[in-house]
Amino acid sequence: xxxxxxxxAMGGDHGCRVTVPAVLAFLEQHPSIHIILVGQxxxxxxxxxxxxxxxxxxxxILSATEVVGxxxxxxxxxxxxxxxxxxxxxxxxxxGAAQACVSAGNTGALMATGRFVLKMLPGIExxxxxxxxxxxxxxxxxxxxxxxxxxxxSHLLQFAVMGSMLASALLHKDNPTVGLLNVxxxxxxxxxxxxxxxxxxxxSGLNYFGYVEGNDIYKGTTxxxxxxxxxxxxxxxxSEGLASMVNTFLRGAFTKxxxxxxxxxxxxxxxxxxxxxxxxxxxxxxxxxxxxGTVVKSHGSADEIAFGFALQQALLEVENRVIPKTAxxxxxxxxxxxxxxxxxxxxx
Amino acid sequence: xxxxxxxxAMGGDHGCRVTVPAVLAFLEQHPSIHIILVGQxxxxxxxxxxxxxxxxxxxxILSATEVVGxxxxxxxxxxxxxxxxxxxxxxxxxxGAAQACVSAGNTGALMATGRFVLKMLPGIExxxxxxxxxxxxxxxxxxxxxxxxxxxxSHLLQFAVMGSMLASALLHKDNPTVGLLNVxxxxxxxxxxxxxxxxxxxxSGLNYFGYVEGNDIYKGTTxxxxxxxxxxxxxxxxSEGLASMVNTFLRGAFTKxxxxxxxxxxxxxxxxxxxxxxxxxxxxxxxxxxxxGTVVKSHGSADEIAFGFALQQALLEVENRVIPKTAxxxxxxxxxxxxxxxxxxxxx
Numbered sequence: 001x002x003x004x005x006x007x008x009a010m011g012g013d014h015g016c017r018v019t020v021p022a023v024l025a026f027l028e029q030h031p032s033i034h035i036i037l038v039g040q041x042x043x044x045x046x047x048x049x050x051x052x053x054x055x056x057x058x059x060x061i062l063s064a065t066e067v068v069g070x071x072x073x074x075x076x077x078x079x080x081x082x083x084x085x086x087x088x089x090x091x092x093x094x095x096g097a098a099q100a101c102v103s104a105g106n107t108g109a110l111m112a113t114g115r116f117v118l119k120m121l122p123g124i125e126x127x128x129x130x131x132x133x134x135x136x137x138x139x140x141x142x143x144x145x146x147x148x149x150x151x152x153x154s155h156l157l158q159f160a161v162m163g164s165m166l167a168s169a170l171l172h173k174d175n176p177t178v179g180l181l182n183v184x185x186x187x188x189x190x191x192x193x194x195x196x197x198x199x200x201x202x203x204s205g206l207n208y209f210g211y212v213e214g215n216d217i218y219k220g221t222t223x224x225x226x227x228x229x230x231x232x233x234x235x236x237x238x239s240e241g242l243a244s245m246v247n248t249f250l251r252g253a254f255t256k257x258x259x260x261x262x263x264x265x266x267x268x269x270x271x272x273x274x275x276x277x278x279x280x281x282x283x284x285x286x287x288x289x290x291x292x293g294t295v296v297k298s299h300g301s302a303d304e305i306a307f308g309f310a311l312q313q314a315l316l317e318v319e320n321r322v323i324p325k326t327a328x329x330x331x332x333x334x335x336x337x338x339x340x341x342x343x344x345x346x347x348x
Numbered sequence: 349x350x351x352x353x354x355x356x357a358m359g360g361d362h363g364c365r366v367t368v369p370a371v372l373a374f375l376e377q378h379p380s381i382h383i384i385l386v387g388q389x390x391x392x393x394x395x396x397x398x399x400x401x402x403x404x405x406x407x408x409i410l411s412a413t414e415v416v417g418x419x420x421x422x423x424x425x426x427x428x429x430x431x432x433x434x435x436x437x438x439x440x441x442x443x444g445a446a447q448a449c450v451s452a453g454n455t456g457a458l459m460a461t462g463r464f465v466l467k468m469l470p471g472i473e474x475x476x477x478x479x480x481x482x483x484x485x486x487x488x489x490x491x492x493x494x495x496x497x498x499x500x501x502s503h504l505l506q507f508a509v510m511g512s513m514l515a516s517a518l519l520h521k522d523n524p525t526v527g528l529l530n531v532x533x534x535x536x537x538x539x540x541x542x543x544x545x546x547x548x549x550x551x552s553g554l555n556y557f558g559y560v561e562g563n564d565i566y567k568g569t570t571x572x573x574x575x576x577x578x579x580x581x582x583x584x585x586x587s588e589g590l591a592s593m594v595n596t597f598l599r600g601a602f603t604k605x606x607x608x609x610x611x612x613x614x615x616x617x618x619x620x621x622x623x624x625x626x627x628x629x630x631x632x633x634x635x636x637x638x639x640x641g642t643v644v645k646s647h648g649s650a651d652e653i654a655f656g657f658a659l660q661q662a663l664l665e666v667e668n669r670v671i672p673k674t675a676x677x678x679x680x681x682x683x684x685x686x687x688x689x690x691x692x693x694x695x696x
Binding site: 218231236237246252 | 483497498531537575582585587594597611621626
């Protein structure tokens with residue numbers, strides 16, 4: 001299968017300066033992948049130089065005259081930026097010219113445009129943002145990280161289906177375990193929505209583990225952690241804040257005086273080994289799930305290496321058929337519900 | 349003012365083995381403070397040895413025949429454990445024999461018993477759990493951390509009042525800034541409850557900063573961070589999980605082989621300097637706010653040093669009159685509301 005990824009070359013804080021070199025490195029690493037760079041041709045050409053020729057038809061440039069601002073409202077992006085690099089990149093997925101789109105542009109606009117252009121998968125009522133996060137024994141998929149601010153039990157169930165399919169693809173787990181984020185693990189804990197979602201998950205046929213707590217995200221208790229977008233967003237940003245504080249304190253301790261600086265030089269290989277294990281660039285790439293097409297959001301401030309990981313994530317999702325598998329699972333659900341409702345009607 | 353703290357000697361994973369030595373160290377450090385140790389006299393005597401005599405009437409032992417189990421339900425503790433060390437310690441505060449109670453026992457039972465015995469402060473509808481948390485520039489008070497699983501806007505306002513009074517006392521801030529935890533800082537972000545709470549906070553006369561996000565907890569953007577108990581609990585436990593993972597990875601990097609172990613020996617003073625800055629024992633002590641009495645919850649697994657910090661927190665709350673100040677502020681609010689409602693009636 002020929003796989004093409006449409007890249008919003010203009011998105012993010014650094015635009016082409018990051019996206020173009022990341023794409024070139026990616027083409028080098030993946031000799032069968034095609035890329036469509038979407039954006040202002042002059043800006044792209046400037047960072048591309050003569051490298052384009054080397055990749056022949058594996059690298060195409062598609063002109064887009066507009067750019068969605070990082071602070072622009074989703075409504076404005078949808079209405080006023082029909083020629084934006086983001087919109088045209090997503091259009092490529094809709095038209096079948098690409099199998100995935102990657103953008104470091106504004107999340108709200110990407111979500112709204114993705115939803116408007118690609119539409120939702122049958123049975124999925126709300127899109128969700130999912131990320132792979134490191135834990136003490138490996139990795140897990142956490143969602144929703146902020147696409148929704150409130151969620152009903154049925155939405156949480158749909159997030160669990162989407163998260164399971166993503167975990168299969170990205171973590172290579174056949175039957176990933178699913179935890180529902182709560183304030184305790186006892187049955188009596190949680191809001192009515194959480195309790196209802198837990199019942200739906202028990203009956204879902206997914207590999208449901210039960211309730212998990214915030215610390216379980218980093219303990220790796222389950223392969224998938226499901227939560228509403230408000231809680232997930234706070235958990236993610238709290239983690240970012242804590243990681244940044246720890247980093248600052250660690251740097252502070254090692255740069256306190258001449259003695260500690262000498263120790264830092266000696267400890268450099270050990271410290272970089274440690275830093276690699278928690279390097280946020282390796283976890284760049286949030287999947288916008290629930291759409292009829294693969295869309296991966298890179299962090300706006302991503303550098304070339306981080307953007308490469310977002311491209312990698314898009315590729316894995318396509319290769320592992322996350323969207324068709326999610327659609328199949330949702331259709332199984334609907335058939336079950338219909339047959340259940342048929343039996344009820346017959347009984348009446 | 350004579351200050352007496354009633355200590356649930358039996359609470360927590362370690363009971364007297366932790367609480368008694370911590371109390372002795374505390375009596376040594378604070379020559380004017382009195383302590384009532386509540387629990388099984390034999391168990392207390394065993395760890396106390398001959399030390400009691402030294403403190404004369406500053407250390408009293410009060411017999412309690414029962415202990416609340418760490419997994420016991422709040423209902424069972426309330427109904428069946430009227431002679432528990434936890435219940436009798438709280439009774440001391442109600443009866444005026446002590447000004448504060450500290451327990452490492454089960455949180456749900458402590459909250460339920462505190463609420464039942466001490467009752468709520470006028471104007472406060474829900475109790476809240478608050479903690480001092482470290483940030484990159486100092487400390488902040490975060491609440492609610494799990495006393496409630498859902499909160500109305502008026503509850504969030506009440507948490508803000510209680511959190512401000514606690515921040516004044518523990519962080520020595522005259523007019524602490526208050527942030528409302530949300531998924532973004534723009535006005536359009538958040539649930540209807542959050543938006544309504546923000547309007548109440550704007551009109552409250554508190555030093556309201558506006559919306560903050562998860563990372564602001566550790567950036568130290570505001571002195572107080574207000575959230576509902578579900579979100580706060582997830583943020584706290586996620587932080588605990590991440591801190592534990594970072595610790596494991598750091599230890600792993602320094603114990604990988606003989607070379608890294610040698611580096612670890614050299615770097616020991618630097619690493620312990622770093623660890624001190626994030627030592628969770630220094631942040632032990634969660635305040636149960638909203639009650640007509642000071643109650644501080646220590647972590648169940650706290651060691652002697654950590655339990656000492658919980659005792660310290662109780663003392664600071666009493667010395668700085670957190671409860672009377674909260675009651676005054678709430679009464680101001682009610683007067684304002686009454687006069688506002690009077691003007692409305694006059695206008696009609």
